[in-house]
Amino acid sequence: xxxxxxxxxxxxxxxxxxxxxxxxxxxxxxxxxxxxxxxxxxxxxxxxxxxxxxxxxxxxxxxxxxxxxxxxxxxxxxxxxxxxxxxxxxxxxxxxxxxxxxxxxxxxxxxxxxxxxxxxxxxxxxxxxxxxxxxxxxxxxxxxxxxxxxxxxxxxxxxxxxxxxxxxxxxxxxxxxxxxxxxxxxxxxxxxxxxxxxxxxxxxxxxxxxxxxxxxxxxxxxxxxxxxxxxxxxxxxxxxxxxxxxxxxxxxxxxxxxxxxxxxxxxxxxxxxxxxxxxxxxxxxxxxxxxxxxxxxxxxxxxxxxxxxxxxxxxxxxxxxxxxxxxxxxxxxxxxxxxxx
Numbered sequence: 001x002x003x004x005x006x007x008x009x010x011x012x013x014x015x016x017x018x019x020x021x022x023x024x025x026x027x028x029x030x031x032x033x034x035x036x037x038x039x040x041x042x043x044x045x046x047x048x049x050x051x052x053x054x055x056x057x058x059x060x061x062x063x064x065x066x067x068x069x070x071x072x073x074x075x076x077x078x079x080x081x082x083x084x085x086x087x088x089x090x091x092x093x094x095x096x097x098x099x100x101x102x103x104x105x106x107x108x109x110x111x112x113x114x115x116x117x118x119x120x121x122x123x124x125x126x127x128x129x130x131x132x133x134x135x136x137x138x139x140x141x142x143x144x145x146x147x148x149x150x151x152x153x154x155x156x157x158x159x160x161x162x163x164x165x166x167x168x169x170x171x172x173x174x175x176x177x178x179x180x181x182x183x184x185x186x187x188x189x190x191x192x193x194x195x196x197x198x199x200x201x202x203x204x205x206x207x208x209x210x211x212x213x214x215x216x217x218x219x220x221x222x223x224x225x226x227x228x229x230x231x232x233x234x235x236x237x238x239x240x241x242x243x244x245x246x247x248x249x250x251x252x253x254x255x256x257x258x259x260x261x262x263x264x265x266x267x268x269x270x271x272x273x274x275x276x277x278x279x280x281x282x283x284x285x286x287x288x289x290x291x292x293x294x295x296x297x298x299x300x301x302x303x304x305x306x307x308x309x310x311x312x313x314x315x316x317x318x319x320x321x322x323x324x325x326x327x328x329x330x331x332x333x334x335x336x337x338x339x340x341x
């Protein structure tokens with residue numbers, strides 16, 4: 001099955017409305033810090049370095065905004081000498097990805113204030129370009145920590161077994177008989193998708209089966225959300241979920257992180273099977289759901305156990321980085337650096 005393209009990599013938006021925002025770097029950095037504090041347990045709040053935020057935050061916000069309008073600034077962002085780790089007070093790459101996503105949210109909300117009378121197409125251009133800039137930042141953070149970056153010239157999976165396990169094999173014993181779509185937007189302890197990965201890891205001790213984690217996001221979901229009423233968006237998301245559910249097995253666990261963003265844990269599936277499943281899901285959603293006559297696409301990040309790790313946070317991070325790769329490259333399926341066997 002050939003890989004379906006979502007779109008070309010987002011180009012610079014030369015007339016992006018950033019002049020006023022460039023003067024608000026300190027304010028935006030403060031909002032970013034507050035978003036990170038709100039997202040973590042109170043006892044961990046002191047881990048954030050407010051001194052580092054004051055020193056690095058405004059400049060980073062300005063650099064990201066500049067990258068919306070200029071490829072030269074995007075290149076500068078890719079060479080940024082700072083680091084996410086000193087800001088968030090953590091060596092966990094998964095938290096770095098969360099911090100980049102929080103920054104994207106802060107900048108997008110600020111951009112929307114400047115786009116009140118903008119067309120849907122213009123909003124979409126800026127949303128895509130901001131996603132690409134944040135993907136570059138995330139890649140820079142990982143590269144700065146010594147995590148190798150995937151290159152399209154590298155083989156995707158030279159060590160995959162010649163006879164991959166089918167993603168549509170028999171159901172796992174003891175699981176419910178229908179797909180479980182769980183809404184994870186309400187914070188309560190560990191993220192539900194991480195908990196579902198941990199449960200599968202526990203079962204793997206007994207059955208020894210590989211499994212895969214897919215992080216899926218409807219392409220341009222933010223642009224669609226700003227161009228449609230809440231009821232229309234809900235109907236669109238429900239059709240996506242129906243299309244996904246029809247292609248999954250009873251053993252699969254599908255968790256909704258947010259409307260249009262989903263985590264899938266699928267047992268008995270190795271890396272090759274995960275890729276085949278991702279291609280099938282992307283194709284089926286495109287066939288079943290469209291927005292204003294245009295088939296919806298999915299951006300998907302993959303991780304497989306044991307190839308990409310044997311810890312829940314490690315596998316979730318790997319899938320998250322893959323999603324960033326997909327969004328940055330315009331491909332349906334992204335690739336994070338491969339872990340050990």
